[in-house]
Amino acid sequence: MNDVPLLNVEHLTMRFGGLVAIDDVSFSARNGQITGIIGPNGAGKTTVFNCLTGFYKPSVGRLALNAPHGTFLLEQTDGFRIAQQARVARTFQNIRLFAGMSVLENLIVAQHNKLMKESGFTIAGLLWLPRHRAAERQSVELARYWLDRIGLTSRADWQAGNLPYGDQRRLEIARAMCTDPVLLCLDEPAAGLNARESAELNELLLEIKAQQGIGILLIEHDMSVVMEISDHIVVLDYGRKISDGRPDQVRQDPAVIRAYLGEEEDEELPPEVAEDLAQRGEAGAI
Amino acid sequence: MEYFLQQLINGLSLGAIYGLIAIGYTMVYGIIGMINFAHGDIFMIGAFHSLIAFLVLGLLGVSFVPLALMVVLVIAVLLTATYGWTVERVAYRPLRRSTRLAPLISAIGMSIFLQNSVQLLQGARGKPLVSVIPGAITLVDSGTFAVQISYMQIVIMLVTVSLMTVFTLMITRTTLGRAQRACEQDQRMASLLGVNIDRTISITFVIGASLAAVAGLMVTLYYGIIDFYLGFVAGIKAFTAAVLGGIGSLPGAMLGGILIGLIEAFWSAYFSVEYKDVAAFGVLVLVLIFRPSGLLGRPEVEKV
Numbered sequence: 001m002n003d004v005p006l007l008n009v010e011h012l013t014m015r016f017g018g019l020v021a022i023d024d025v026s027f028s029a030r031n032g033q034i035t036g037i038i039g040p041n042g043a044g045k046t047t048v049f050n051c052l053t054g055f056y057k058p059s060v061g062r063l064a065l066n067a068p069h070g071t072f073l074l075e076q077t078d079g080f081r082i083a084q085q086a087r088v089a090r091t092f093q094n095i096r097l098f099a100g101m102s103v104l105e106n107l108i109v110a111q112h113n114k115l116m117k118e119s120g121f122t123i124a125g126l127l128w129l130p131r132h133r134a135a136e137r138q139s140v141e142l143a144r145y146w147l148d149r150i151g152l153t154s155r156a157d158w159q160a161g162n163l164p165y166g167d168q169r170r171l172e173i174a175r176a177m178c179t180d181p182v183l184l185c186l187d188e189p190a191a192g193l194n195a196r197e198s199a200e201l202n203e204l205l206l207e208i209k210a211q212q213g214i215g216i217l218l219i220e221h222d223m224s225v226v227m228e229i230s231d232h233i234v235v236l237d238y239g240r241k242i243s244d245g246r247p248d249q250v251r252q253d254p255a256v257i258r259a260y261l262g263e264e265e266d267e268e269l270p271p272e273v274a275e276d277l278a279q280r281g282e283a284g285a286i
Numbered sequence: 287m288e289y290f291l292q293q294l295i296n297g298l299s300l301g302a303i304y305g306l307i308a309i310g311y312t313m314v315y316g317i318i319g320m321i322n323f324a325h326g327d328i329f330m331i332g333a334f335h336s337l338i339a340f341l342v343l344g345l346l347g348v349s350f351v352p353l354a355l356m357v358v359l360v361i362a363v364l365l366t367a368t369y370g371w372t373v374e375r376v377a378y379r380p381l382r383r384s385t386r387l388a389p390l391i392s393a394i395g396m397s398i399f400l401q402n403s404v405q406l407l408q409g410a411r412g413k414p415l416v417s418v419i420p421g422a423i424t425l426v427d428s429g430t431f432a433v434q435i436s437y438m439q440i441v442i443m444l445v446t447v448s449l450m451t452v453f454t455l456m457i458t459r460t461t462l463g464r465a466q467r468a469c470e471q472d473q474r475m476a477s478l479l480g481v482n483i484d485r486t487i488s489i490t491f492v493i494g495a496s497l498a499a500v501a502g503l504m505v506t507l508y509y510g511i512i513d514f515y516l517g518f519v520a521g522i523k524a525f526t527a528a529v530l531g532g533i534g535s536l537p538g539a540m541l542g543g544i545l546i547g548l549i550e551a552f553w554s555a556y557f558s559v560e561y562k563d564v565a566a567f568g569v570l571v572l573v574l575i576f577r578p579s580g581l582l583g584r585p586e587v588e589k590v
Contacts, residue, residue, distance in 0.1 A: 083480035115461040
């Protein structure tokens with residue numbers, strides 16, 4: 001495997017006025033791996049994503065994407081070019097589908113740049129030329145492929161906003177995949193899902209990792225999801241990186257336990273939580 | 287009955303023109319959520335470009351009417367679209383991240399600027415144009431009253447219907463139209479999917495201005511006289527049409543335009559010509575009271 005990581009975040013710092021949301025965080029994410037980013041509320045996880053996808057300009061730091069099609073400095077790439085040229089895709093904690101468009105159209109919009117080029121900036125589209133029709137057909141095929149993967153083929157013509165919550169989550173991931181990304185950033189994809197949906201999601205992510213061979217960055221609150229499917233975990237707390245390593249290493253790290261549970265407060269944990277933690281600890285040991 | 291039919295024809299042709307202008311308002315509102323008050327003046331610019339192009343062609347001795355019309359159409363659309371693009375670039379884009387009120391004020395400024403510059407360059411007096419498409423077909427002749435549809439009215443309706451068809455296909459079927467609809471719903475998300483937002487907005491202005499240019503050409507031909515103030519009333523009427531139909535809705539803009547045209551025509555026919563504007567705006571007030579989102583507009587429901 002290539003030794004250069006797909007994404008190299010170096011000394012990322014993001015300040016909002018006097019508030020330091022991210023303080024000198026460095027980590028890397030590799031191709032064909034799921035990199036989990038975890039941490040308590042307000043640790044700066046989403047801010048990292050916002051820096052990666054051009055919502056914020058980092059105060060300090062270098063975000064290098066070493067994609068097969070070239071190297072991009074994401075902090076210097078603006079707006080739509082992050083998706084168009086660097087090919088980074090992302091999903092949101094609060095789902096941002098185009099609620100008024102059909103499920104299928106949501107997936108076709110994601111192929112905008114490819115279609116724009118093929119249709120000669122829509123001129124060929126207006127004239128209904130064969131070239132444009134072929135490109136449209138291809139994009140519909142890709143969309144159908146992903147609909148099939150997420151089990152929404154029968155609902156292709158639904159308005160996206162009317163889908164059940166779990167379907168919307170999966171559709172958002174499929175839409176991100178339709179942009180043909182090299183790096184997929186998922187912001188709490190399991191939030192609000194029930195246990196079965198969450199398990200299906202894990203399966204989908206593992207499949208994407210195995211088949212597409214792209215890098216996946218995963219923000220997650222739900223420890224079970226992260227621990228189960230991540231190859232590598234970065235732990236943030238108050239904007240700092242406190243741990244970085246394989247899931248089993250991170251789990252044992254005293255700094256992580258402290259951040260999640262607070263110091264010297266083990267006795268005061270509610271019994272269910274303590275039990276749950278103990279179980280997870282055992283599962284990790286196996 | 288004959289009189290009714292005649293006013294129906296007149297109202298429809300007037301309404302078609304309002305509808306074409308209204309699309310520009312509704313599209314821009316849909317995509318960046320602002321009322322482009324300079325749009326009426328863009329329409330006036332379109333009318334002036336058409337007039338000038340006709341006069342130049344006349345000087346060059348082009349007398350074959352269909353050819354002259356095509357050439358004028360192309361020239362007027364190209365030049366007016368450039369105006370539309372420039373106005374967005376100069377007056378609205380720099381204000382995109384400021385308060386909602388800023389581009390609105392900038393739009394009013396742009397409107398005054400366009401009006402005054404045309405007044406300065408072309409003079410304040412009305413500019414006449416000889417009738418290019420004369421003649422009419424008599425549909426019904428009862429002896430006392432003849433219902434006529436002029437060739438010009440036929441042209442207006444045909445052009446409007448075909449433009450609307452192309453336009454609807456473009457919005458619903460093409461990549462660009464899809465991107466526009468996506469931007470309407472969530473600009474940031476569209477940009478994360480690789481849609482160039484600035485370019486999509488520019489193209490929206492260009493399309494709006496092109497349709498306004500066609501409307502300008504047809505008004506020039508229909509009325510045979512234009513002045514620098516033309517865009518003000520027509521702009522307000524078209525804006526009313528857009529709100530009436532439901533601002534942000536494209537079929538709504540067309541429907542609103544036709545309704546405003548019909549209201550004016552029938553009010554003038556059966557009540558008084560002086561108060562036709564009062565009638566049009568009165569209907570607007572009623573619609574806003576009883577159906578604030580317009581006839582075809584989706585009510586904005588905030589999901590909790």
